[in-house]
Amino acid sequence: MKKDKLLKLVKKHRTPLFIIDHDIIRENYRRFKKALPGVQAYYAIKANSEPEIIKTLFNEGASFDVASYNEFIEVYNLIDKWREKKKEFFIWDKIIFSNTIKDRETLKKINKYKPLVTYDNMDELKKIKENCKKAGLILRLKVPDIGSQVEMASKFGAEPRDASNLIKKAFDLGLKVEGLSFHVGSQCTNFENYVSALSITSKIFNESRKKGYELDIIDIGGGFPVLYDGNVPRFEKLAEILNQEFKRLFPEDTQIIAEPGRFFVATTAVLVSEIIGKARRNGKIFYHINDGVYHTFSGVVYDHWIPNFHSFKKGKRQICAVVGQTCDSFDKISLAEHLPQNLQIGDYLYTENIGAYSTASSTKFNGFEGAKILHINN
Numbered sequence: 094m095k096k097d098k099l100l101k102l103v104k105k106h107r108t109p110l111f112i113i114d115h116d117i118i119r120e121n122y123r124r125f126k127k128a129l130p131g132v133q134a135y136y137a138i139k140a141n142s143e144p145e146i147i148k149t150l151f152n153e154g155a156s157f158d159v160a161s162y163n164e165f166i167e168v169y170n171l172i173d174k175w176r177e178k179k180k181e182f183f184i185w186d187k188i189i190f191s192n193t194i195k196d197r198e199t200l201k202k203i204n205k206y207k208p209l210v211t212y213d214n215m216d217e218l219k220k221i222k223e224n225c226k227k228a229g230l231i232l233r234l235k236v237p238d239i240g241s242q243v244e245m246a247s248k249f250g251a252e253p254r255d256a257s258n259l260i261k262k263a264f265d266l267g268l269k270v271e272g273l274s275f276h277v278g279s280q281c282t283n284f285e286n287y288v289s290a291l292s293i294t295s296k297i298f299n300e301s302r303k304k305g306y307e308l309d310i311i312d313i314g315g316g317f318p319v320l321y322d323g324n325v326p327r328f329e330k331l332a333e334i335l336n337q338e339f340k341r342l343f344p345e346d347t348q349i350i351a352e353p354g355r356f357f358v359a360t361t362a363v364l365v366s367e368i369i370g371k372a373r374r375n376g377k378i379f380y381h382i383n384d385g386v387y388h389t390f391s392g393v394v395y396d397h398w399i400p401n402f403h404s405f406k407k408g409k410r411q412i413c414a415v416v417g418q419t420c421d422s423f424d425k426i427s428l429a430e431h432l433p434q435n436l437q438i439g440d441y442l443y444t445e446n447i448g449a450y451s452t453a454s455s456t457k458f459n460g461f462e463g464a465k466i467l468h469i470n471n
């Protein structure tokens with residue numbers, strides 16, 4: 094977005110201001126579908142669960158990936174309101190519950206919707222049998238996540254060697270396994286992770302079918318990388334590899350789905366913050382701004398995100414620190430930003446590509462409300 098447009102919006106709405114451009118959401122969705130036409134996208138709403146985003150993506154034809162009962166019911170109620178013909182509503186076509194561990198209460202509550210849920214261990218399977226036997230199951234596999242910005246394999250996924258037993262056990266319990274899933278780690282720039290994951294998954298998928306277990310779905314998770322900087326390989330290159338591998342490894346009737354989060358929303362938002370204090374500490378300029386790691390920059394902590402800062406004013410640049418508004422010394426957003434040294438209290442900074450894992454994990458720590466969220470082009 095052009096700087097003068099940002100400044101106009103800030104004049105009207107004040108700071109911190111988090112602006113989400115829905116034209117870019119649509120662009121990202123269409124780019125995904127163009128490159129992977131055979132893949133149904135279930136937007137992982139944990140990346141940014143603003144109802145307006147869910148609506149824009151729903152209107153584009155997206156489905157949704159949820160992680161908790163609250164997310165499930167929020168998406169369910171929203172899409173229930175928007176869909177035209179009630180009887181044509183198949184919950185699996187629109188929602189997957191992709192958190193492999195669910196508490197018993199949640200399972201009991203979602204049972205009536207006949208949901209599609211993931212699992213990765215025997216205890217979860219027994220829990221699903223006891224509390225949510227109408228569910229369709231997706232077995233999540235542990236796959237390599239080497240080099241990804243956020244790892245997954247250390248917490249989620251069944252060991253591939255345990256998969257056939259976990260599938261057999263589910264059917265023995267009278268449950269139905271619909272397919273397999275994996276997640277190669279978020280912001281995955283090492284495409285070999287996807288290749289290995291598909292190879293592992295296809296072996297289990299094809300062997301299960303041979304044994305008479307009619308699996309249908311392959312869920313390739315999220316991880317699709319965003320061009321935060323020039324070192325990120327292009328998504329279209331990954332899509333080319335994926336399309337080749339789908340064709341080579343899976344029967345034609347396999348339904349392939351994905352759970353993109355970051356890819357749909359990261360580039361859609363820009364944050365404008367304001368300098369509220371300036372101090373020289375150990376020789377370095379510290380710009381104190383009215384946002385921080387407990388708020389819109391929470392991704393610096395939880396998402397291992399590397400922030401970016403740009404100023405509206407020109408001036409001789411030097412390495413500065415940009416820190417948050419709270420009284421916690423941990424609230425340092427960046428200790429090395431190349432910014433003009435002449436910025437003053439009341440000047441603005443802007444941060445691009447901050448749409449994913451930012452406001453979603455913002456808190457109200459120290460009594461600060463967090464950025465105002467503004468939707469444009471929706």
Ligand SMILES: Cc1ncc(COP(=O)(O)O)c(C=O)c1O
Pocket residue numbers: 137139140158191192276278279280314315316317352353354355356
């Ligand atoms: C199960 C699952 N699916 C999808 C996603 C979205 O991943 P990404 O934002 O990398 O696309 C996540 C992110 O944590 C996840 O845990």
